[in-house]
Every structure is written in C-alpha cells, then in structure tokens.
Amino acid sequence: MKSPASLRADFPLLNTQFEHAPLVYLDSGATSQKPSCVIEAISRYYSEQNANVHRGIHTLSELATTAYEATRNQLAKYLSVSSSEIVWTKGATEAINLIAYGLRDTIDSSDTIVISALEHHANIVPWQQLCQKTGAKLIVLPVNELGILEIDNAYQIIEQAQPTVLALSHASNALGNIQPIESLIQFSKQFNTITIIDGAQGFLHLQPNLKELDCDFYVLSAHKALGPTGLGALYGKYEALCALPVYQTGGEMIDSVSFEHTTFAAPPAKFEAGTPNISAVIAFKSALEYLESLNHTQIRAYELELFNYLVKSLRAIDGIKIYGDLINNIGTVSFNYKNEHPYDIAHLLDQNGIAVRSGHHCTQPLMAHLNVSGTVRVSLAFYNNHQDIDLFISALKTAISLLD
Structure with a gap:
C-alpha cells in the first residue's frame, strides 16, 4: 500500500510548471485533480x-x-x-x-x-x-x-x-x-x-x-x-x-x-x-x-496533519483572520488579510503558481453573516504536501508585502 507522500506521482497535472513557478494546487474544493487511471x-x-x-x-x-x-x-x-x-x-x-x-x-x-x-x-x-x-x-x-x-x-x-x-x-x-x-x-x-x-x-x-x-x-x-x-x-x-x-x-x-x-x-x-x-x-x-485502495484512516490523519500545519503557518502572519471550525474540518481554510480584497491576494498568488479560490464561494448569505465580501480559500487533499504549504505561505507573504 502506497504512503500518502508517494500518491502525488499518480496525478500528472501536479507536475506542471507554470512559467517560472511550479504549480501548487490548493483548490480541491472546487474540483479535485485526477489520477492517471481515471484519465x-x-x-x-x-x-x-x-x-x-x-x-x-x-x-x-x-x-x-x-x-x-x-x-x-x-x-x-x-x-x-x-x-x-x-x-x-x-x-x-x-x-x-x-x-x-x-x-x-x-x-x-x-x-x-x-x-x-x-x-x-x-x-x-x-x-x-x-x-x-x-x-x-x-x-x-x-x-x-x-x-x-x-x-x-x-x-x-x-x-x-x-x-x-x-x-x-x-x-x-x-x-x-x-x-x-x-x-x-x-x-x-x-x-x-x-x-x-x-x-x-x-x-x-x-x-x-x-x-x-x-x-x-x-x-x-x-x-x-x-x-x-x-x-x-x-x-x-x-x-x-x-x-x-x-x-x-x-x-x-x-x-x-x-x-x-x-x-x-x-x-x-x-x-x-x-x-x-x-x-x-x-x-x-x-x-x-x-x-x-487507500488506507482511509492513514489518509485522513495525513490530511488533518497538513491542515493543522497550514493553520499554524497562517496564524504566524500578523493580520490574518481565519473563519470556520478549525477542529472538525475536512482540510479547508478560509481567511482574509486585514482589509485587503481576497481577489487581489488570490491574483498575486496565482502569479507565483499558487491556485486558490477567492470570493463568496457560492455562499453569499454566509459571507454576509461574517460581514465580509468573500475570503481566500485554501482547500487541501491527500495529494498535497508540506512543500505546497511552504510555497503558498512564502507567496502569501510576498503578496502581503506588495499590498501593505
């Protein structure tokens, strides 16, 4: 049985290089990547x-x-x-x-x-x-x-x-x-x-x-x-x-x-x-x-470990506000930085090969309740790894430096 770290190789698009940056796909909530066997x-x-x-x-x-x-x-x-x-x-x-x-x-x-x-x-x-x-x-x-x-x-x-x-x-x-x-x-x-x-x-x-x-x-x-x-x-x-x-x-x-x-x-x-x-x-x-074919218990534990690493990394950045249940979670983080528009952050991240979603996520009543126009959403899956999160955090800090 494959380890979670080895599963990434089964997803061909994750090996894509966009211009000068490797693709970091953090938008599985919108659609998951497909393994070669499905293609x-x-x-x-x-x-x-x-x-x-x-x-x-x-x-x-x-x-x-x-x-x-x-x-x-x-x-x-x-x-x-x-x-x-x-x-x-x-x-x-x-x-x-x-x-x-x-x-x-x-x-x-x-x-x-x-x-x-x-x-x-x-x-x-x-x-x-x-x-x-x-x-x-x-x-x-x-x-x-x-x-x-x-x-x-x-x-x-x-x-x-x-x-x-x-x-x-x-x-x-x-x-x-x-x-x-x-x-x-x-x-x-x-x-x-x-x-x-x-x-x-x-x-x-x-x-x-x-x-x-x-x-x-x-x-x-x-x-x-x-x-x-x-x-x-x-x-x-x-x-x-x-x-x-x-x-x-x-x-x-x-x-x-x-x-x-x-x-x-x-x-x-x-x-x-x-x-x-x-x-x-x-x-x-x-x-x-x-x-x-996967060990579901192992995969779920791996996703949760990635999620907690992501949350910890985001919390270390001053000005970040995270929404939602951070204990009972499938591996999705929704956040904003100060008063910056989530679209601007997502656009700057994209220039560094980071794929996230921004906006109201087809939940306008929820966003209104949270008193925001939208959020930046990072949604993980088991084919992500710690390097994805590190590259995302680095690109986010660069984006923030340009916006401040």
Whole structure:
C-alpha cells in the first residue's frame, strides 16, 4: 500500500510548471485533480468501447453497458447501499434539484424546510423556490460569528419546527466545517423528517457509510472525488425514490409508451432519461477503486496533519483572520488579510503558481453573516504536501508585502 507522500506521482497535472513557478494546487474544493487511471479510463472507453448503453445487443454496446453498470455497483458498495438506490445525475446540484422538484406536490403551506446558514447556493435556492411555489416556510439554522453551527440552538429549532425536510451539507464548501449530521439526522427522525445530505465536499474526505448514517438522500459530485466533471450521483432509499415523480422524460426511463399513455421504469432508470455521460460514469469506477485502495484512516490523519500545519503557518502572519471550525474540518481554510480584497491576494498568488479560490464561494448569505465580501480559500487533499504549504505561505507573504 502506497504512503500518502508517494500518491502525488499518480496525478500528472501536479507536475506542471507554470512559467517560472511550479504549480501548487490548493483548490480541491472546487474540483479535485485526477489520477492517471481515471484519465486513461476515459481514453480507453472512447478508443475501445465507444457505444451507447442499454440500447443494443451488439458486443460494443454490451461491453459499455456492463462497464457502466459496474460503476453503479462500485459506488453502492463504497456507500454500503444497494445499486438500485444510486441514480446518475450531472452533479450534486442536479441531484438536489431532482429531489426538490419531486417534493413539489407533497409540500404545502403547513410544512417547513430547514437548512443551515453554511449551505452552498445549490442547497439554498432549490428549497427557496419550492417554498415560493408551495407556501412552505424556510428556516435557517444559525451559525456564530466564526461560521460554526450553533448546535444547541439547532436542536431547539428542529424540535419546534418539526420540519418536513432537513437539508444540510456534510461539510461546508466555504469553510470546511464538518457538520454534526449524524446526530441531527437521528434527532429529526422523531418528526418523520425527510433528511437530505449534500455530500459534494464530504464524500472525498469522510468516506460516508450511508447505511449507518441512515439519511433518506445523499448527493455527490464525481469531479470533487477524483472523477470526471459533468457527473454526480443521488443516493435515495429505494422507497423514497419510488415516491418521487419522474424528473425528466425521454428515452430509457420508460416502461411502455403509446400515444394515449406512458408508464415509467422503476428506480434508478426512472430518473435517467436520455443518453448518459457514459465515459464519465465508466471512468468514475477507476476513481472509486483508487479511493478504495487507500488506507482511509492513514489518509485522513495525513490530511488533518497538513491542515493543522497550514493553520499554524497562517496564524504566524500578523493580520490574518481565519473563519470556520478549525477542529472538525475536512482540510479547508478560509481567511482574509486585514482589509485587503481576497481577489487581489488570490491574483498575486496565482502569479507565483499558487491556485486558490477567492470570493463568496457560492455562499453569499454566509459571507454576509461574517460581514465580509468573500475570503481566500485554501482547500487541501491527500495529494498535497508540506512543500505546497511552504510555497503558498512564502507567496502569501510576498503578496502581503506588495499590498501593505
């Protein structure tokens, strides 16, 4: 089994040299880098298997279909659920929209939907739209001045609201906070709440066991977990998927069609209209196999050690303010320097080969609560190392010297 330090060699883009500086990639929260096995799997599909799935009895189609469904089985195994409970989508965003759309006829003005103040716009706006359509009430679990969920207050709000829907991120994309979703899911069960977890950030780092977590729905994006872009997955308990109406209509998701009437296939096919992103699905299996080959306990400890080293290094710089939960964190640091605009800092870092994200991170309500226009975000993954952090800190100090 490879050590964390040796894994970096599996990611070809990390060896890139930009002009006079090596690439330091610290933006895995936006999208992860891809190991060679994933890149090769995409090429192999188009060069050796290229055919549509579920549509032919010829050899190529059967090969593609087998490989495509093998990924569904692999993801189900990784999450400890049934393959019939895995629906392919374009990403976590589409998966949340699918659920919200599916609840439009069962939600009314007597219902409440609870989210947290840490949510990405993709886990705010669909529920906001659903409330506008149905008259339901949207309630937000508050965070403190550093952006950490007020857990005691959260329990009180849930108990009082007895929500129909509880939709929370597994981990904050802006701050990296790991949410206490296990206890909140269990607490909400006494109210028959539908629990939905946005795992876009948590999936790569936290290896969720959905059988133990016992949420009704969990969504993820492949590109944030070593896989290709344009692909996501929706897990739903089978009975919950059966209860949702179809989201899109077309080929493949039907049972029978006449000009008078149409019946639809059972989940997951019911939600997979049209030709899917076949190459991405097949390549995602390589990403999952890569993740399964790792010692998760060792990798998590390594990521946390890097995170603590990063936090310590930032705290040594006078004028830096860090936001979020620095104890329960996936490895993401959000910070500002004095009153400097985060865009200016990120731009200067980029000139030294340092890739970070700046802005509101699709969490404008959270940024407003923190009373900032945005932050600089450093998001780590196991393929980073101490040299990345040292180069980042050196470039940051150079940027600060130019701004002061």
